[in-house]
Amino acid sequence: MTVRVRFAPSPTGELHIGSVRTILYNYLFAKQNGGALVLRIEDTDQARLDPRALPSIYDGLHWLGIGWDEGPREGGPYGPYVQSERLPLYREHAQRLVDQGDAYFCFCSKERLDQLRAQQQARKELTRYDRFCRRIEPALAAERAARDPHVVRLKVPDAGVVAIDDLVHGKVEWQLATIEDQVLLKSDGFPTYHLAVVVDDHLMEVTHIIRGEEWLASVPKHILVYRAFGWDVPPMAHVPLVLGPDGKKLSKRHGATRVTEFREQGHLPEALVNYLALVGWAPGTEDEVFSLDDLIARWRIEQVQKAGGKWDVERLRWFGGVWMRRLSEDELARRLDGVLPPEWDRSVVRAAIPVIRERMEVLTQARDLIAFLFTDVAPEAPLLVAKKRTAEETRAALARATSALGALPAFGHAQVEDALKAVAMDLGWKQGDLNMPVRVAVTGTKVGPPLYESIELLGRERALARLERAETVLAG
RNA sequence: GGCCCGGUCGCCUAGUGGUCUAGGGCGUCUCCCUUUCAAGGAGAAGGUCACGGGUUCGAAUCCCGUCCGGGCUACCA
Numbered sequence: 001m002t003v004r005v006r007f008a009p010s011p012t013g014e015l016h017i018g019s020v021r022t023i024l025y026n027y028l029f030a031k032q033n034g035g036a037l038v039l040r041i042e043d044t045d046q047a048r049l050d051p052r053a054l055p056s057i058y059d060g061l062h063w064l065g066i067g068w069d070e071g072p073r074e075g076g077p078y079g080p081y082v083q084s085e086r087l088p089l090y091r092e093h094a095q096r097l098v099d100q101g102d103a104y105f106c107f108c109s110k111e112r113l114d115q116l117r118a119q120q121q122a123r124k125e126l127t128r129y130d131r132f133c134r135r136i137e138p139a140l141a142a143e144r145a146a147r148d149p150h151v152v153r154l155k156v157p158d159a160g161v162v163a164i165d166d167l168v169h170g171k172v173e174w175q176l177a178t179i180e181d182q183v184l185l186k187s188d189g190f191p192t193y194h195l196a197v198v199v200d201d202h203l204m205e206v207t208h209i210i211r212g213e214e215w216l217a218s219v220p221k222h223i224l225v226y227r228a229f230g231w232d233v234p235p236m237a238h239v240p241l242v243l244g245p246d247g248k249k250l251s252k253r254h255g256a257t258r259v260t261e262f263r264e265q266g267h268l269p270e271a272l273v274n275y276l277a278l279v280g281w282a283p284g285t286e287d288e289v290f291s292l293d294d295l296i297a298r299w300r301i302e303q304v305q306k307a308g309g310k311w312d313v314e315r316l317r318w319f320g321g322v323w324m325r326r327l328s329e330d331e332l333a334r335r336l337d338g339v340l341p342p343e344w345d346r347s348v349v350r351a352a353i354p355v356i357r358e359r360m361e362v363l364t365q366a367r368d369l370i371a372f373l374f375t376d377v378a379p380e381a382p383l384l385v386a387k388k389r390t391a392e393e394t395r396a397a398l399a400r401a402t403s404a405l406g407a408l409p410a411f412g413h414a415q416v417e418d419a420l421k422a423v424a425m426d427l428g429w430k431q432g433d434l435n436m437p438v439r440v441a442v443t444g445t446k447v448g449p450p451l452y453e454s455i456e457l458l459g460r461e462r463a464l465a466r467l468e469r470a471e472t473v474l475a476g
Numbered sequence: 477g478g479c480c481c482g483g484u485c486g487c488c489u490a491g492u493g494g495u496c497u498a499g500g501g502c503g504u505c506u507c508c509c510u511u512u513c514a515a516g517g518a519g520a521a522g523g524u525c526a527c528g529g530g531u532u533c534g535a536a537u538c539c540c541g542u543c544c545g546g547g548c549u550a551c552c553a
Binding site (some may be wrong): 186284360 | 487490514515545546
């Protein structure tokens with residue numbers, strides 16, 4: 001039997017980083033088993049639809065390099081892959097359960113339900129549906145259903161136990177007495193998640209259900225539905241949640257959570273995938289830098305952690321640095337293309353890559369690192385003055401550096417280095433004491449890429465002009 | 477409240493009865509390298525394995541209890 005797994009986002013918002021981790025695990029499982037990955041859109045909550053959701057799922061996963069085999073746009077033999085286009089299917093199946101006596105029509109109003117809940121709360125009882133409509137004669141209920149608004153509820157047995165052998169948690173079981181008569185079909189004709197997942201996973205021949213742990217609690221309801229239909233329950237794996245720093249499910253109030261945001265912040269997709277895979281999984285060896293292909297080869301569902309893992313941007317950034325240095329210079333130049341202002345000369349950018357690459361964790365850092373090559377700098381006098389020297393001494397030193405650089409027959413970083421070393425020697429200054437004012441004069445800041453290379457990149461003309469301007473500032 | 481899941485350094489984790497004086501990575505700190513910042517190298521600090529009982533010659537690893545955290549508890553997914 002070929003493996004078929006799915007990821008089933010509900011299009012209620014942009015692609016979330018926590019969903020990506022679950023999708024990634026599904027992807028890895030499918031790939032390493034030569035199976036298929038299916039994208040199914042669970043848009044059964046019509047009130048919460050967000051038009052940005054779909055594009056962000058496609059763009060985000062494409063950016064990350066995670067591909068799938070069947071879905072709304074790519075089609076496939078089990079379509080449609082959007083639940084709102086499968087309504088008749090759910091209706092038929094719900095009807096079948098009613099006909100079999102495993103489900104029933106419920107006509108209770110929102111008001112009655114609210115009131116019931118309030119009363120139960122006041123009495124400190126369990127808040128759950130009182131099965132009021134379960135007592136209605138089936139024939140009468142069917143008749144009413146033809147004209148009155150209604151939902152379909154699952155008839156949960158009063159007693160008994162259901163259990164699964166979860167791939168990550170092991171055996172988990174529930175007393176049916178603690179489960180309420182779940183709504184399966186809503187009054188607007190849409191199914192609830194609980195009906196739709198079961199029907200679709202079965203019809204789409206999904207062989208393994210890998211999803212977030214937030215779904216673990218609804219497993220008994222699903223088992224009951226499978227049972228009522230006489231279907232087999234596929235193996236399930238409830239993977240741990242990605243948590244915020246406070247230990248609660250990662251959400252927007254913890255900061256960036258949308259894939260789009262990380263992309264905009266300049267994170268490398270390789271780093272995101274690598275980092276994310278390691279929240280909730282470890283190979284058991286001391287390796288930790290993994291490409292998507294490495295992960296396909298090494299990830300194992302049995303090694304997935306039970307406990308949730310906290311999101312750690314610092315660690316993500318560290319992986320960013322690692323991957324930054326693994327990218328070829330040409331590739332890095334391509335990645336930078338969309339990040340840097342279009343007017344910045346790409347040949348200059350390309351030339352600067354060797355010196356900025358190991359200083360970057362995210363692409364956007366390149367902007368600050370090489371801005372001095374494209375925009376004028378106007379350093380203030382206090383910043384220019386060398387350590388333990390006066391403004392005048394610094395000015396004089398800069399003047400000597402200026403003429404030394406001006407006299408150079410060739411203007412490569414090696415020559416620049418020789419010249420500045422000679423000046424420092426003459427002056428009797430420590431190299432760093434001379435280089436700092438030169439750096440500030442030429443780049444405008446105290447930190448940046450190596451000085452000699454920076455000066456070479458800038459070119460003689462502009463370097464000398466900036467040095468002269470710094471002298472003026474110091475003289476002034 | 478109820479049901480369910482979880483609990484190893486600040487964070488991600490290795491570890492499935494003895495080789496654990498609990499290993500690695502991130503972060504932090506120190507030193508080296510050095511024209512700044514990085515990168516790189518060498519080191520350090522940091523965990524009574526939530527706690528308490530057992531079982532066992534021996535427990536982070538097995539059992540029970542407690543505590544703490546989380547998820548779910550909608551005609552949301």
